[in-house]
Amino acid sequence: MVWILKAVRQQLSNFKADFFKALAHPLRISILDALRLGELTVNEISQRFSIEPANASQQLAVLRNKGIVVTRKEGSNVYYSVSDSAIFKLLDAAREIFNNHLIGVRGMLEEIRLEQAQTPKRRGER
Amino acid sequence: MVWILKAVRQQLSNFKADFFKALAHPLRISILDALRLGELTVNEISQRFSIEPANASQQLAVLRNKGIVVTRKEGSNVYYSVSDSAIFKLLDAAREIFNNHLIGVRGMLEEIRLEQAQTPKRRGER
DNA sequence: TATATATATAGGAATATTTGCAGATGCGAT
């Protein structure tokens, strides 16, 4: 009957992996950071990050399907908020790891430099 | 000059996302859990999880590229260990979230059920 | 009722990831 334990452990790993997969997207990370200050509607998020409302709704759906965010409907608006402050604890732990080891900072600066060199931004552009 | 801040924030989100992406794999989650008790060689990991050594090495390379694990070479063996105990803090935070909300438990049971019923595969089911 | 707004979902093309396997590399022993 040991195979049951193995199967459960494997399934647990699968679901932890799915959970991290939900976090493994730049836009979704940014959205969660924005939700630190409180709930936001799809429209507000789409405006804040200059993306299509459909795209915002899609990314929020990914977070919602994993239970990371919850919704509250008011009129025709849907307010999204983080379901559990432990989520922020997790994000803080991630930040601590970044601070400890400066993972990828050199590469990050390099990428910014390349990005600007490829598509030079004009003055006053947001 | 505001675009610099935006670019930095976006790059930070990119790198956090890459970090979570490295965690977003069942095998890599299992490997990190196994590394809680101390360092392991590629061979030990491949035996413990019944996978090809090449596969173990590949998954460890993903973790190594993100600085999540570090290596120590001794003879022809390479010992892997977690680089920062904050990693375990993060995994614990993830576990707390799971315990708080039982994220995906319904889906987990569902998947186990489907796995058992996989032999007679049904139409229209994912 | 019709119309506009807010959100959700379906489909598809472009892109990225996973997986297993073959070959390459490095190291110790003979």
Added chain:
DNA sequence: ATCGCATCTGCAAATATTCCTATATATATA
């Protein structure tokens, strides 16, 4: 030097994800 072992890397097919467009649904307003 060759052999055996441990590890790493490259390749390619299968699979999954992203992002966009179009459409659907629900709600408020005129």
